[in-house]
Structure formats: C-alpha cells, structure tokens
Amino acid sequence: xxxxxxxxxxxxxxxxxxxxxxxxxxxxxxxxxxxxxxxxxxxxxxxxxxxxxxxxxxxxxxxxxxxxxxxxxxxxxxxxxxxxxxxxxxxxxxxxxxxxxxxxxxxxxxxxxxxxxxxxxxxxxxxxxxxxxxxxxxxxxxxxxxxxxxxxxxxxxxxxxxxxxxxxxxxxxxxxxxxxxxxxxxxxxxxxxxxxxxxxxxxxxxxxxxxxxxxxxxxxxxxxxxxxxxxxxxxxxxxxxxxxxxxxxxxxxxxxxxxxxxxxxxxxxxxxxxxxxxxxxxxxxxxxxxxxxxxxxxxxxxxxxxxxxxxxxxxxxxxxxxxxxxxxxxxxxxxxxxxxxxxxxxxxxxxxxxxxxxxxxxxxxxxxxxxxxxxxxxxxxxxxxxxxxxxxxxxxxxxxxxxxxxxxxxxxxxxxxxxxxxxxxx
Numbered sequence: 001x002x003x004x005x006x007x008x009x010x011x012x013x014x015x016x017x018x019x020x021x022x023x024x025x026x027x028x029x030x031x032x033x034x035x036x037x038x039x040x041x042x043x044x045x046x047x048x049x050x051x052x053x054x055x056x057x058x059x060x061x062x063x064x065x066x067x068x069x070x071x072x073x074x075x076x077x078x079x080x081x082x083x084x085x086x087x088x089x090x091x092x093x094x095x096x097x098x099x100x101x102x103x104x105x106x107x108x109x110x111x112x113x114x115x116x117x118x119x120x121x122x123x124x125x126x127x128x129x130x131x132x133x134x135x136x137x138x139x140x141x142x143x144x145x146x147x148x149x150x151x152x153x154x155x156x157x158x159x160x161x162x163x164x165x166x167x168x169x170x171x172x173x174x175x176x177x178x179x180x181x182x183x184x185x186x187x188x189x190x191x192x193x194x195x196x197x198x199x200x201x202x203x204x205x206x207x208x209x210x211x212x213x214x215x216x217x218x219x220x221x222x223x224x225x226x227x228x229x230x231x232x233x234x235x236x237x238x239x240x241x242x243x244x245x246x247x248x249x250x251x252x253x254x255x256x257x258x259x260x261x262x263x264x265x266x267x268x269x270x271x272x273x274x275x276x277x278x279x280x281x282x283x284x285x286x287x288x289x290x291x292x293x294x295x296x297x298x299x300x301x302x303x304x305x306x307x308x309x310x311x312x313x314x315x316x317x318x319x320x321x322x323x324x325x326x327x328x329x330x331x332x333x334x335x336x337x338x339x340x341x342x343x344x345x346x347x348x349x350x351x352x353x354x355x356x357x358x359x360x361x362x363x364x365x366x367x368x369x370x371x372x373x374x375x376x377x378x379x380x381x382x383x384x385x386x387x388x389x390x391x392x393x394x395x396x397x398x399x400x401x402x403x404x405x406x407x408x409x410x411x412x413x414x415x416x417x418x419x420x421x422x423x424x425x426x
Contacts, residue, residue: 038148042189069120080143224241
C-alpha cells in the first residue's frame with residue numbers, strides 16, 4: 001500500500017531523530033576491538049602412488065596457526081573420493097558420506113573436533129599418520145584435508161547419517177616453531193593430493209538393432225558402460241570419455257540424445273553426464289531415426305574417440321553397430337534367389353549390389369550388437385547430473401565444419417541447459 005505524503009514526512013522525521021540519538025550514543029561508548037580472524041594452514045600432502053586395490057596406507061597431516069593469537073580448539077576434516085575410506089576411526093570424529101552434487105563426486109568424510117589449543121607460530125601434526133584403505137574400485141582418487149574453528153557442514157549435497165568413531169581420539173602434537181619454509185608449506189586452510197592405485201577398467205559399447213518401413217521412426221539406443229573393476233575419475237569438468245556414432249545410410253536423425261553434438265548430418269559425438277564413471281555406471285544414448293529409403297539391412301559404426309584409455313585392456317567391446325532393417329531394396333533379388341518384381345535397369349541392378357549390404361548388416365550381427373544391444377535389454381543406467389560436451393570436428397561441409405569447430409572450442413565445459421533438456425527426455 002502506498003504511504004500518504006504527510007505520513008511519509010512524519011516517518012522520515014522520526015527516523016532522523018532516532019538516527020541522531022544513536023550516533024550520540026555511539027560517540028559516548030569506546031570502540032571495541034574485533035577479535036582477529038584465525039589464520040590456519042594445512043601442510044602440503046605428498047601424493048600417494050602405486051597402491052594395490054584392497055590395501056591400506058597412511059599419510060601424515062600437519063597444521064599451522066599463522067595468526068598472532070592462540071586458537072582454543074579446531075575442527076580437522078579429511079575427505080576422500082568414493083573408492084577410499086577410513087581404515088581406522090577415532091572417537092572424537094564422526095564419519096559420513098556426502099552424495100554427488102553440482103558436478104562434484106561423492107566423498108567419504110571424517111570430521112574431528114580437536115579439543116586442544118593451537119599456539120601461534122607453532123607447527124602441529126597428527127600424533128600418528130591418518131590410516132586409510134583403498135577399495136577394490138580404487139584407481140584415480142584424491143584426499144583433501146581442512147582445518148577451521150567451526151564445525152563443517154555437508155553443504156548442499158546432503159549426507160548420510162554421521163557415525164561416531166570408536167578408536168583412540170585423534171590428537172595433535174607440537175612439531176616446533178614455524179620457519180619461513182613452514183609458512184610457505186601451509187598456504188591455505190586446506191590441502192589436497194592425488195591417490196592412485198594400479199587398477200584397470202573395461203569401457204564397453206553396445207549397439208542396437210531395429211526394423212521398420214520407409215517413413216517410420218525407430219529409436220536406436222547406444223550404451224556405454226564401465227564394467228570395472230575400477231571407478232574412473234577423469235579431469236574435473238570434462239567428459240570421462242567420448243563416443244562417436246555414425247548414423248546408418250537410408251536413415252536420418254529426428255531427435256539425437258541431449259549429450260550428443262552433430263559433427264555432420266550422419267555423425268555425432270556424445271559426452272558423459274559427469275567427469276567420472278562408477279563401476280557398472282555409464283550412459284545410454286537413444287536416437288530417434290526416420291527410415292527414408294529401403295536399402296535392406298544398413299549399419300552405422302559406434303566407437304570410442306578422444307581420450308586415451310591405457311587402463312582399458314579389452315579392445316573387443318570398444319566398437320559396436322547400429323543395425324536398421326529398412327526392408328528389401330526395390331529391384332534386388334528376392335530371398336529365394338528370384339528377381340525382384342520390379343525388375344530394374346542395369347543401373348538399378350547396380351543398386352541391387354548396394355542392397356547386398358545385408359551382408360554388411362550380418363557382420364554387425366556377428367559382432368554381437370544385434371543380440372546384446374536391443375533397447376529392451378540390459379545396459380548401463382545413465383548417471384544424473386550436468387552433461388559435459390563432446391568435442392570434435394569434421395571437414396565435411398563448410399557450415400558443419402564451422403559448427404564442429406565451435407564444439408571443439410567449447411570442449412569440456414559443463415552445459416547446464418543441455419543437462420536440463422536431456423533430463424526432460426534426452
């Protein structure tokens with residue numbers, strides 16, 4: 001409701017009087033010095049390399065109060081990626097799992113309250129190294145440690161119910177006065193490092209086979225799955241792999257999957273929803289295709305492209321096929337060896353030889369994609385989250401080449417808009 005002008009003047013006058021009185025009161029009270037903000041640092045953590053899945057390891061953690069005042073108590077937190085977990089628990093710590101969110105993977109967390117003061121200018125370390133375990137899925141993992149004066153919160157991702165530890169408390173011991181090198185070695189209130197294990201992961205592709213008539217639409221689904229045993233974490237903000245899909249001849253794309261970019265009208269490159277893929281995780285890429293021409297059994301090749309995969313030692317499932325039975329090509333021989341009812345000129349006969357691509361289609365069948373890649377059979381369940389764009393280029397057609405170049409320039413960027421559209425129907 002709009003305030004009448006007279007009332008407005010009254011309110012302004014009253015407010016001015018109150019403000020003047022407040023200023024007089026503030027002038028009569030001496031200013032109180034604000035407590036200095038704690039300046040805490042975590043020491044650099046050495047990378048851990050060459051672990052065997054299922055083995056345990058330990059790492060020391062150090063901390064420094066870089067401020068000028070003593071800090072009465074602190075919270076020390078260490079978080080690890082999903083293929084690692086605490087091997088030993090402490091009774092002054094709680095343990096929980098933060099779920100994946102906002103393109104961030106899940107993490108296993110230990111949050112510990114240290115009820116002892118930290119003197120200024122003194123380096124502290126854990127009384128003994130923190131003990132962790134690499135799970136069977138360990139491969140490319142990480143460890144992050146933080147220190148602060150407030151109890152940490154799981155944030156927007158949510159977390160499992162905290163479970164208290166049962167062992168002796170986690171305590172800190174003095175290492176000595178901080179040197180200039182120590183101060184440089186504790187630059188921030190957090191530190192993180194890589195933890196790698198000697199492991200492998202089998203990335204697999206599955207194709208699909210559909211049948212229809214000219215003018216009909218069919219949905220062919222390509223599936224990417226990580227068969228393990230390792231969970232694979234890629235570069236943050238980039239697709240963990242890229243899938244190249246070539247559309248079968250005689251068909252055209254009505255609706256591609258939302259994670260896929262057109263390189264040409266008959267070639268697409270598809271990214272992943274996250275920069276990691278769990279064991280038995282992956283993506284499904286359904287394509288709605290229209291059958292434009294009866295050319296018999298026609299195939300499109302599917303393969304991995306882009307990132308190298310030295311961890312994947314099984315090449316037999318790195319390719320697949322989309323097979324579409326479009327109906328018998330007009331002018332080709334019947335299945336009984338007799339001539340087609342339409343006959344055909346010599347040039348049509350040449351097309352008949354093209355129609356023999358049915359043998360090519362049978363190659364796809366021998367590859368197993370027809371038997372295992374049907375859209376109603378098993379496969380990887382798509383992971384949810386933001387999609388990461390596939391990249392690539394092709395020299396076919398100047399306009400298409402320019403579009404592919406644009407895709408390459410934006411490779412690895414999280415496309416939230418596409419994620420939403422993909423989530424609403426792909």
